Amino acid sequence: MSDMEMQAPNTGKDISRLDPEKFKHPHITAKGEKRAFVDLETISTLWINTGSLCNIECANCYIESSPTNDAYAYFPLSECERYLSEIKDMGYETKEIAFTGGEPFMNKDIIPMLESALKLGYDVLVLTNAMQPMMRPQMQKGLLALAQEYRTKLTLRVSLDHYTQKLHDVERGPASFDHAIAGMRWLNDHHIQMHVAGRSCWNETEEEARNGYKQLFLKENFSIDAFNPSETVIFPEMDEKIDVPEITTKCWDILSKEASSMMCASSRMLVLQKGKAKAEVLPCTLLVYNDDFVMGESLKSASTCSQGNIVNGTVKLNHPHCAKFCVLGGASCSA
Numbered sequence: 001m002s003d004m005e006m007q008a009p010n011t012g013k014d015i016s017r018l019d020p021e022k023f024k025h026p027h028i029t030a031k032g033e034k035r036a037f038v039d040l041e042t043i044s045t046l047w048i049n050t051g052s053l054c055n056i057e058c059a060n061c062y063i064e065s066s067p068t069n070d071a072y073a074y075f076p077l078s079e080c081e082r083y084l085s086e087i088k089d090m091g092y093e094t095k096e097i098a099f100t101g102g103e104p105f106m107n108k109d110i111i112p113m114l115e116s117a118l119k120l121g122y123d124v125l126v127l128t129n130a131m132q133p134m135m136r137p138q139m140q141k142g143l144l145a146l147a148q149e150y151r152t153k154l155t156l157r158v159s160l161d162h163y164t165q166k167l168h169d170v171e172r173g174p175a176s177f178d179h180a181i182a183g184m185r186w187l188n189d190h191h192i193q194m195h196v197a198g199r200s201c202w203n204e205t206e207e208e209a210r211n212g213y214k215q216l217f218l219k220e221n222f223s224i225d226a227f228n229p230s231e232t233v234i235f236p237e238m239d240e241k242i243d244v245p246e247i248t249t250k251c252w253d254i255l256s257k258e259a260s261s262m263m264c265a266s267s268r269m270l271v272l273q274k275g276k277a278k279a280e281v282l283p284c285t286l287l288v289y290n291d292d293f294v295m296g297e298s299l300k301s302a303s304t305c306s307q308g309n310i311v312n313g314t315v316k317l318n319h320p321h322c323a324k325f326c327v328l329g330g331a332s333c334s335a
Contacts, residue, residue, distance in 0.1 A: 019169045022246060025307045026316040029246040036247040036317045043092040047269035047285050049097050050075045050107040055133050059171050063288045065102045073272045077109040079279045082114055083270055086299050098125040100285055105133035111142030118150040130158045130183025147192045157195040159185055163212040167202055172276055187224055197233045209234055236329035244323040262326050264315045285333045286321040
């Protein structure tokens with residue numbers, strides 16, 4: 001990454017189409033420089049993708065979830081328990097089991113999976129839009145039972161892309177803000193721990209965004225700290241039409257960052273591809289639908305996998321999301 005690349009303005013042009021060599025070779029960049037990589041240090045967070053189906057279709061969904069995208073099948077309880085057993089046997093100092101989608105509450109096994117992880121003493125995080133799937137009576141009943149027994153260990157992170165109805169609905173569709181707020185009010189009324197995830201895609205400063213969320217939380221009497229980045233996460237926008245520089249081994253010093261601070265140094269994600277009998281391991285929640293990042297059917301195989309962008313379990317940062325979201329954006333999906 002040259003100084004000029006780092007300082008280049010975003011033009012909004014699809015520059016990647018003009019440079020088809022970018023993010024192509026696992027070991028070197030288009031300029032022939034050594035591509036950055038990240039070694040796994042431990043699995044602090046194990047992510048489970050509950051399925052790519054969602055009750056809504058957002059304008060810029062990170063994994064293109066929708067009411068029709070079933071590329072990832074519903075993750076079953078049996079596979080969840082298989083990996084929970086393996087992660088214990090592997091001796092990782094795992095603290096958190098996190099569930100994402102799609103919309104997790106569309107998966108009929110979500111409550112049993114949450115319970116399985118909570119029973120083992122893990123902190124459990126669920127990413128949800130807090131809309132109709134979560135508000136079904138059987139899901140409410142299950143959440144209330146879990147919250148009663150594991151209240152401090154269970155957190156639901158609600159996707160609220162903006163603190164205003166107008167801009168949230170631009171992303172998620174008409175009336176989605178009102179439905180999300182209704183779900184959040186229900187969680188709040190029943191003292192279920194709740195955080196929020198927003199987006200930084202409206203030319204606001206982070207301070208402006210956090211002040212906006214603060215006013216909303218005060219108005220609704222939500223017990224969420226808008227200025228705590230663990231409780232209110234502001235994710236960078238992931239527009240693949242906008243060029244990003246490739247990350248080289250020299251970038252760590254240029255950016256004063258450590259490879260160990262990247263999400264793939266401390267987490268893995270499990271997915272079940274449609275038509276497959278067993279789930280597979282990916283480096284993180286964003287590198288989806290790409291067989292070059294598949295690491296095998298077990299955490300053990302993932303630690304030694306060598307194929308595509310994985311070399312002896314090491315992740316080559318050979319994707320625009322690696323650059324935009326994690327290295328340059330400084331973001332992490334984990335709490």
